[in-house]
Amino acid sequence: MSGAPNPVFCTLNAVSLLAFLPFFVIDINIDPTMFDLGPFTLTWHGLFTAIGIIAGVSLSVWLAKKDGIPPEIAQEIALVGVPCAIVGARLFYCFEHWDVFGSDLPRIVTGITEGGITLYGGLLGGVFGGLAYALWHKWPIAITLDAAAFGMILGQGLGRVGDLINGEHHGTASSLPWAVRYVNPNTLGEIGKSVHPTAGGYELVGDFVILGILFLLRKKIRVPGWVFCCYIAIYGVMRYFLSNFRMDEQVLWRVPVPELVSGLLIGTAVIAAGILYRHPGPITPEYAERVWGDLDDEQDAPPPPDAKNTATA
DSSP states (O other), X not given: OOXXXXXXXXXXXXXXXXXXXXXXXXEEOOOSEEEEETTEEEEHHHHHHHHHHHHHHHHHHHHHHHTTOOHHHHHHHHHHHHHHHHHHHHHHHHHHTHHHHTTOTTHHHHTGGGOOOOHHHHHHHHHHHHHHHHHHHTOOHHHHHHHHHHHHHHHHHHHHHHHHHHOOSOBOBXXXXXXXXXXXXXXSSOBTOEEOOIIIIIIHHHHHHHHHHHHHHHHHOOSTTHHHHHHHHHHHHHHHHHGGGBSOOOEETTEEHHHXXXXXXXXXXXXXXXXXXXXXXXXXXXXXXXXXXXXXXTTSOOOOTTTTOBOOO
């Protein structure tokens, strides 16, 4: 007998399928520690953090070079910014979990290979460190920040792979088919519990989506420094909403700390965009050619004030 499918039958099939979805969970049975060699411990978290740093710095240096920033200058800023980012990430995490580290201060240093860093702290530490160093040398700040944005979000995304393996950021319970369940006895996650893959799943994917958006914006934005401001704002919005899927968020004034920091970063990005529009600082000829092209072309919008200054190395 032919005809339209029975809607009741289709509904029952859909309900039956949904009933089996909780069984479609991703089991992660990986020891967070790769190996021990005497006093040295190599963890997946440490490995992917290192990969993220190398890849991120390489990408930023390459993009900075295309915009006229000599590689040695970009590398020098990275040599200052990366250690500041690591220190900032660790200190921010320890501040958030002072109940754990307050009575064991040496663990702030000795326990870093086990995980325990906060990307917000890394973002703040790296930006402030690199920015202060670049300002001291009077290098093109806005162009450098734009290049740094790509490396930072790439490094964050790659570093999140280590978080996915470790399971250190506890997600809320989930029965979705992409939920993860940590079963290794040495995991930092909650053994046997199906949870949302927050840091190592949603944020990992989100970081690479942001990276793609930044490459699109790089072709459209005509104000130096605005790509970096977009990075800060978009990441802040993403991190704000992902806070709802995390169980390990510290609270201040009854509000999760990441949500407070997200709001602060978004506001800072808007203010910085206004400042950079009026005072973009030195501009390299390579950047001017890539972004504005022929400045005499009537169809081209004029560059922002002070933007015709030429950078000097």
